[in-house]
Amino acid sequence: MSGKRSSGLIAAWLLGASAIGLPGQGYAATAEAATDQVRARLVASVDAVHPGAEILLGVNQRIIPHWHTYWKNPGDSGLATTIAWQLPAGAAAGEILWPVPSRFTVGPVTNYAYADEVTLLSPVTVPKDVAPGGVFPVNATVKWLVCEETCIPQTVELAISLPVVSGPSEAGQGSPLIREAQASLPVASPWPVSVTYGQDAVTLKIRGKELKPERIAEVGFFADQWGRISHGAPQERFFDDDGISLKLKPGEDPAPGAVLSGVLVVTENSADGPVRRGFAVEASPAGAAAATAHEGEPELGLASALVLALLGGLVLNLMPCVFPVLSLKALHLLKQAEESRTRTRLHGLAYTAGVLLSFAALGGVLIFLKAGGSAVGWGFQFQSPLFVLATAYLMFVVGLSLSGLLELGGSAAGLGSSLAEKRGYSGSFFTGVLATVVAAPCTAPFMGAAIGYAVAQSPVVLLAVLLSLGFGLALPYLALSHWPLLQRHLPRPGAWMETVKQGLAFPMYATAAWLVWVLAQQAGSHVVAVALGGMVAIAFAAWTHQRTRWGSPAARRFGSGVAAVAVFSALAVGYTGVTGPLADVSAPAEASAGKNWEPYSAARLQALRAEGRPVFLNFTAAWCISCLVNEKVALSDGAVSEAFRKGGVTYLKGDWTNRDPEITAKLQEFGRSGVPLYIHYPAGKDSAPVILPQILTPEIVLGAISPAAEVANSNLTFIKE
Amino acid sequence: MLLRRLANIVFVALAFTAPAAAWAEPVVDKPAPEFAGKTADGKTLDLKSLRGKTVVLEWTNHECPFVKKHYESGNIPQLQKDATAQGIVWLQVISSAPDKEGYVDGATAIKLNKFRDAAPTNTVLDPEGTIGRLYGAQTSPHLFIINPEGVLVYKGGIDSIPSADPGDIAKAENYVKSALSELKAGKKVSKSSTRPYGCTVKYAS
Numbered sequence: 001m002s003g004k005r006s007s008g009l010i011a012a013w014l015l016g017a018s019a020i021g022l023p024g025q026g027y028a029a030t031a032e033a034a035t036d037q038v039r040a041r042l043v044a045s046v047d048a049v050h051p052g053a054e055i056l057l058g059v060n061q062r063i064i065p066h067w068h069t070y071w072k073n074p075g076d077s078g079l080a081t082t083i084a085w086q087l088p089a090g091a092a093a094g095e096i097l098w099p100v101p102s103r104f105t106v107g108p109v110t111n112y113a114y115a116d117e118v119t120l121l122s123p124v125t126v127p128k129d130v131a132p133g134g135v136f137p138v139n140a141t142v143k144w145l146v147c148e149e150t151c152i153p154q155t156v157e158l159a160i161s162l163p164v165v166s167g168p169s170e171a172g173q174g175s176p177l178i179r180e181a182q183a184s185l186p187v188a189s190p191w192p193v194s195v196t197y198g199q200d201a202v203t204l205k206i207r208g209k210e211l212k213p214e215r216i217a218e219v220g221f222f223a224d225q226w227g228r229i230s231h232g233a234p235q236e237r238f239f240d241d242d243g244i245s246l247k248l249k250p251g252e253d254p255a256p257g258a259v260l261s262g263v264l265v266v267t268e269n270s271a272d273g274p275v276r277r278g279f280a281v282e283a284s285p286a287g288a289a290a291a292t293a294h295e296g297e298p299e300l301g302l303a304s305a306l307v308l309a310l311l312g313g314l315v316l317n318l319m320p321c322v323f324p325v326l327s328l329k330a331l332h333l334l335k336q337a338e339e340s341r342t343r344t345r346l347h348g349l350a351y352t353a354g355v356l357l358s359f360a361a362l363g364g365v366l367i368f369l370k371a372g373g374s375a376v377g378w379g380f381q382f383q384s385p386l387f388v389l390a391t392a393y394l395m396f397v398v399g400l401s402l403s404g405l406l407e408l409g410g411s412a413a414g415l416g417s418s419l420a421e422k423r424g425y426s427g428s429f430f431t432g433v434l435a436t437v438v439a440a441p442c443t444a445p446f447m448g449a450a451i452g453y454a455v456a457q458s459p460v461v462l463l464a465v466l467l468s469l470g471f472g473l474a475l476p477y478l479a480l481s482h483w484p485l486l487q488r489h490l491p492r493p494g495a496w497m498e499t500v501k502q503g504l505a506f507p508m509y510a511t512a513a514w515l516v517w518v519l520a521q522q523a524g525s526h527v528v529a530v531a532l533g534g535m536v537a538i539a540f541a542a543w544t545h546q547r548t549r550w551g552s553p554a555a556r557r558f559g560s561g562v563a564a565v566a567v568f569s570a571l572a573v574g575y576t577g578v579t580g581p582l583a584d585v586s587a588p589a590e591a592s593a594g595k596n597w598e599p600y601s602a603a604r605l606q607a608l609r610a611e612g613r614p615v616f617l618n619f620t621a622a623w624c625i626s627c628l629v630n631e632k633v634a635l636s637d638g639a640v641s642e643a644f645r646k647g648g649v650t651y652l653k654g655d656w657t658n659r660d661p662e663i664t665a666k667l668q669e670f671g672r673s674g675v676p677l678y679i680h681y682p683a684g685k686d687s688a689p690v691i692l693p694q695i696l697t698p699e700i701v702l703g704a705i706s707p708a709a710e711v712a713n714s715n716l717t718f719i720k721e
Numbered sequence: 722m723l724l725r726r727l728a729n730i731v732f733v734a735l736a737f738t739a740p741a742a743a744w745a746e747p748v749v750d751k752p753a754p755e756f757a758g759k760t761a762d763g764k765t766l767d768l769k770s771l772r773g774k775t776v777v778l779e780w781t782n783h784e785c786p787f788v789k790k791h792y793e794s795g796n797i798p799q800l801q802k803d804a805t806a807q808g809i810v811w812l813q814v815i816s817s818a819p820d821k822e823g824y825v826d827g828a829t830a831i832k833l834n835k836f837r838d839a840a841p842t843n844t845v846l847d848p849e850g851t852i853g854r855l856y857g858a859q860t861s862p863h864l865f866i867i868n869p870e871g872v873l874v875y876k877g878g879i880d881s882i883p884s885a886d887p888g889d890i891a892k893a894e895n896y897v898k899s900a901l902s903e904l905k906a907g908k909k910v911s912k913s914s915t916r917p918y919g920c921t922v923k924y925a926s
Contacts, residue, residue, distance in 0.1 A: 076859040077921045079883055107850070107924035109859045145885070150822050151920040153786050153885035226916045252877075252914045 033156035037067045037146045042138070042158035043119070047172025048165040049136045053126040057093070059083055059142050059158065060119040060177050067148045068113035071101035073224050073262075075111035075231040079145040079153070081120060086139035090127030097121040099184035100263055100278030101222055103231075106149070110232030112222050113147075119181035132166040183693050183700060186263045186278035190632040191243060193264065195283035197256035202229055204246040204283055206264065210628055211243045217274050218267035221246055221281070227253030228260055259284055270694075271675070277629070277695055302461055306468045313472020316439050341484065348481025350425040352474040354432020359470030360463065362436070367459040385523040385578045389531055391437065392515035393570065396535050397542075398434075399508035402501050406542040432474065438511065439473055523578050530577030534570035541566035596641045600654035602662050609681060614649040616705060617679040619663055621656040627676040634696035643702055648683075680704045747856055749913045753865070753873040756852045758814075761827035761844035766812070773869050775809045775904060777897070779841070780816060780853065782823025782861040783833050785920035786885045791862060794887040797879070798839045800897060805842055809901065813844040816853030818925030823861065824848060850924040860919035864897050868904065875900040877915030884918075 031042045038061050045056035061069055061081075070078040085093040098120065101112040130136060139159045146152050165171065191208035204221055219237050223229045233249035260283045267276045400406040480486050516531045541563035548559025598604065600617065608615050618635060620627035634640060635651075644651050654663045656675050667677055670691060678692035678701075692704050747754050753776075757767045768776070779797070781788055791797040801811045815830065817823035825833065830844045847853055856865060856876075866875035880893035900910045 077917070077919060079885070079918065106921055107926060108854055108857060109921045111921075143884075147921065149921075149923060150784075151786065227914075252916075 031158045031160050033158055035146070035152075035154045035156070037064050037152065038062065038069065038144065038154065040142060040156050040158060041177075042140055042160050043175035043177045044138075044160065044162060045174040045178040046162065047174055048163045048170055049126045049130065050132070050165050050167050050171060051126065051130050052128040053168065053171070055124050055126065055174075056097075056121050056178050056182075057085075057124050057138060057140075058119040058121045058175065058178050058181055059140060060117070060181075061114070061144070062117050063115060063146065065116075067146050068104055068111070068115045069118065069144045069146050071112040071114065071222070072096070072098050073112055073222070073226055074145075075103075075113070075226075076109040078111045078113060078147060078151070081142065081144040083120065083122060084141040084143075085122070085124070086141075087124065088127070088130070088136060090129065091136075092125050094123040094125075097123070097181075097185055099181060100186050100265055100276075103220065103222075105232060108232065111147075112231065119177050119184075121178065121181050121185070130164045132164050134164045136162045136164050138162065179700065179703065182697060183695055184278075185697070186280040187629075187633045187697055189264060189279035189281050190629055191279075193281045193283040194286040195260045196286045197250075197254065200250070202248045202250050202254060202260065204248065204260070204264075204281075205243065205286060206246065207243040209241070209243070211239070211266075213239045215268055216244070216266060217269050218265070218276075219244055219246060220265045221248060221262055222265065223251070223260060223262040225253075225261070227251040228255060228262075257285055272694075275694060302464070305461075305465050309465045309468040310472040310475075313469040314475055316469075316473050317476050344481050346425060347428040348478045350428035351432040351435075351481075352471070352478045354429040354434075355436050355470045355474040356432075356467055358433045358436035359466045363459075363463045363466040367462060385519055385527070386575065388515050388519050389527075389534075389574045389578055392512045392519065392531055393534060393538060393574070395438065395508050395512035395515065396538060399505040399512065400539065400542050402505035402508060404498075404502060405539075406546060435473060436470065519578070527577055530574055534574045537566045537570035537573075541570075596636075596644060597651040597653040600652040600663065602666070605652060608650050608652075609685065612683060612685040612687075614647060614683040614687075614705070615681040616644065616649050616651045616701075617654065617666075617677070617681070618651065619654040619656055619667060619675045619677040621675050630676060630678075630696040634698050634701050637698040637701075640698050640701050643706055647705055649680075649705055747865070747873050747876065749873055749876060751873060752871050753867040754855045756855055758845040758847055758852055759827075761830040761846060763827060766843060766845060768867070768871075771810050771867075772871055775869055775901070776867040777804060777809060777811045777901075778856065778865040778867070779811065779813050780858040780861050780863040780922055781813045782815065782817050782920060782923060783825070783837075784822045785861045787919035788823075788861050790885055790887050791879060791890070792837045792839060794890055795838070796890050796895075797862070798837060800895075801840045803898075804901060805840060807901075807905065810843075811841045813839075813841045814847055814852055814858070815844065816847045816850045816858060817923040818848055818850065821923035821925075822920070823923055848925065850922070853922055853924060858922050860917045861922055862919050863917040863922070866897070866900055866904070866910070874904065874910045875913050876917075877912075878917040878919075881915070883916065 033040050041060040041062075043058045043060055045058075046053070049055060059081075063069060070080050072080045074080050081096075083093075083096060087093060099114070099118055101114060104111045104113050104115070124138075126136060137159065138161070139157065141155065141157055143153065143155045146154060189206075191206050191211070193207070194205050196203040196205065206219075216239075220235055221229070223231075228251050230249035230251045236247040238245045238247070260281075262281055264279045264281045265276060266279065267274045397406070512535070516528055519531055520528050544559045544566065545563040548555045551559070597618070600619070605615060605617070618627075618631070620631065643649070654660070654666070656663045656667075667675070670677060670679065670689075676694050678694075678696065680690045680692060681687055682690065682705075690704055692700060753768070755768050757765060760766050783789075783792070788797075804811050813830075813834075815823060815825060817825075827844070827846060830846070833839075834841065834844070845852065852858075858865075860878075862879050864875065864877065864879060865873060868874045875896070877896060879897055880890065880895045882889040882893035896912055896915050899912065903910050
């Protein structure tokens with residue numbers, strides 16, 4: 001086996017030198033050379049050069065199955081392909097433009113490489129003094145390492161000769177391989193990307209509201225320098241409202257504080273299957289100029305996160321949302337002063353258990369949602385308007401109870417507050433649950449750093465931080481119930497307790513009022529009426545219940561009935577009000593400034609075609625990320641707008657965000673089931689439409705819409721000279 | 722009781738994060754991972770028993786063109802001779818799995834070294850890839866230097882020009898040679914972590 005490999009290796013080395021040139025053939029003469037594993041071809045973006053032209057030369061490699069050649073950072077092993085150009089005097093070649101690579105993992109080794117086929121482009125400047133009528137000879141010594149299990153270094157010589165013509169109009173189309181290669185190059189990232197260097201992680205933050213878990217199938221980062229990140233380590237991704245965070249393991253040479261450059265590969269789910277696309281990224285360290293307060297959160301270790309969470313939990317007790325609940329419990333403790341020490345301690349433990357279990361439950365839901373790829377952060381439950389409304393009602397009910405307007409008996413079960421009023425251990429337990437429920441909204445702004453850290457960690461760490469937070473929350477009461485010394489410092493029970501209790505109702509009302517405001521932000525102003533109406537109904541229910549509870553059995557039944565109807569209507573109206581059709585749906589606002597397009601309609605297209613005017617069609621949708629990226633990167637490009645204007649091209653945009661049968665029909669006409677679709681109708685009544693690729697660059701659009709001569713003055717003349 | 726339970730939870734959380742650190746590849750300036758392995762001459766070699774000596778670990782695979790570059794040019798054999806003459810222990814490690822490129826038995830390993838005029842102190846056979854994975858060896862060659870205190874002081878490539886061309890050896894900075902002479906002079910290794918290059922180590926999958 002190894003003998004066979006050795007001989008193959010020698011053969012490959014011998015073959016490496018063979019090159020078949022086709023000099024003097026004229027139009028885009030291609031030169032090919034082949035080894036056992038790779039067939040290489042030299043191609044150009046033109047059929048002929050002219051003085052001063054900027055052209056692209058490409059080395060196309062076709063690689064046999066299972067083998068690969070390497071990207072500019074080959075990863076753990078491997079070698080990047082090199083091209084040494086021999087060009088006529090005065091001509092200069094630029095750096096290789098590398099297409100988006102793929103990951104190849106063999107055991108503990110991960111490489112960044114290309115399989116099957118790749119074209120490496122190099123920009124070349126033709127000197128101004130080349131004489132038309134002559135030839136422009138190009139030679140390239142190309143070295144690569146091709147590997148499967150075995151690695152073979154190979155060298156080939158490639159040559160082509162391009163005729164020299166006087167002007168760009170005679171330059172010709174060049175090789176289609178060049179355009180294909182251009183489409184495989186990474187484009188500039190439309191999203192701001194920043195990097196944070198931590199102890200165990202290098203975190204890339206990609207900010208883009210359209211980056212949602214349901215749209216993104218895969219995200220991966222390829223650092224373009226060796227050692228910046230661990231090439232093989234899994235890259236964990238986390239979605240939030242702002243975009244995606246990618247957690248990378250530092251490599252051998254992480255260079256903390258430096259700009260991290262490379263290619264971000266995003267695979268998007270589209271109607272026609274996944275679309276993979278590369279973005280050139282130069283991530284500046286977060287906290288530098290562009291970072292927002294949101295992003296500058298310090299990187300924490302687990303130990304400091306646990307301590308911070310504990311302290312945070314302690315301080316939470318003083319927050320307006322929690323304080324009344326805790327005070328409620330402290331008052332109970334005073335009443336229980338006569339109870340045995342053991343019983344008091346058990347109450348403290350029950351309360352703590354209530355808090356910890358609630359935090360654990362929240363953590364569990366969070367982990368579950370995260371595992372499902374949802375964009376969750378702490379306080380995620382408050383993203384649901386229904387939950388906010390329910391909490392507002394609950395706060396209001398607790399307020400009423402503290403005010404003395406509602407004394408809930410053991411029979412009126414169902415609400416946390418009523419359970420919290422129970423005298424037994426379950427009462428203490430549910431007070432803990434209640435404390436957690438009301439503490440959660442306060443937690444988010446207050447505990448930002450620790451929670452932010454925890455959400456980005458493994459489930460175990462997340463749970464540990466949450467439990468530490470919960471323990472901090474429970475600690476004061478736990479301490480009070482455990483140490484008689486502390487209890488002795490509590491004031492003596494008395495009539496003042498009733499005053500304090502009534503006073504504490506007001507923070508609860510305030511919390512309820514705040515939640516109604518939150519609700520208005522979430523679901524529109526009409527829900528204020530719904531929520532307040534619901535509260536009136538609840539207050540009415542409380543009053544009815546209170547007025548009838550000491551009456552005759554018939555009166556009690558009547559009172560309970562009326563109260564139940566009132567509560568039910570509060571809930572029903574609340575539910576429909578919050579989830580119903582009146583709820584605000586924010587429509588994506590289209591920027592009108594600098595608009596270079598008209599809305600699509602079949603009639604408009606027909607009219608333009610009848611006049612023989614050139615038309616560029618763009619079918620897009622707000623939920624299609626490729627579409628948005630193409631619009632940002634290619635179609636809004638200055639040179640492209642300019643070319644549309646100059647060429648008299650009408651740019652029509654069809655929005656398929658909502659169902660539109662006219663657009664659906666047009667898509668079907670071109671054999672498509674979804675967007676994006678880009679079509680160019682050149683000038684002339686009967687011109688054949690040209691379908692553009694689903695991934696656009698300014699060069700591709702310019703190449704498609706411009707007759708060869710028109711772009712000569714633009715700086716984007718790589719496609720056609 | 723609850724306090725203890727919480728402490729347990731925290732410990733469990735810590736325990737989950739700790740192995741990640743132990744699992745990572747060896748870190749420069751930290752103790753080198755201990756290992757014991759079978760040598761080409763049929764003995765067992767224990768890294769601990771070499772405490773007090775500088776140890777060089779060289780991952781190799783005689784069929785790899787990059788290894789050939791450094792053996793056929795005489796570069797690595799010369800380094801081995803210079804090192805062993807100073808009392809440095811130079812160990813070749815072969816992590817190629819049976820049936821994979823570069824796998825040899827002990828007798829063949831010794832014969833190969835004789836044929837190539839190579840002079841390592843010994844050859845460690847690691848067909849299961851245990852030592853290779855312990856050190857995170859990725860390429861052949863891939864070099865590690867452990868100082869007499871058992872601390873890893875260098876990991877990385879043989880030299881500064883990653884290529885298969887023997888013509889580049891003279892132009893390149895030989896990292897291993899520099900590191901060994903810095904160690905001899907009692908200095909800290911200045912380039913202690915460099916990019917290894919070569920063929921992928923052919924581990925058992």
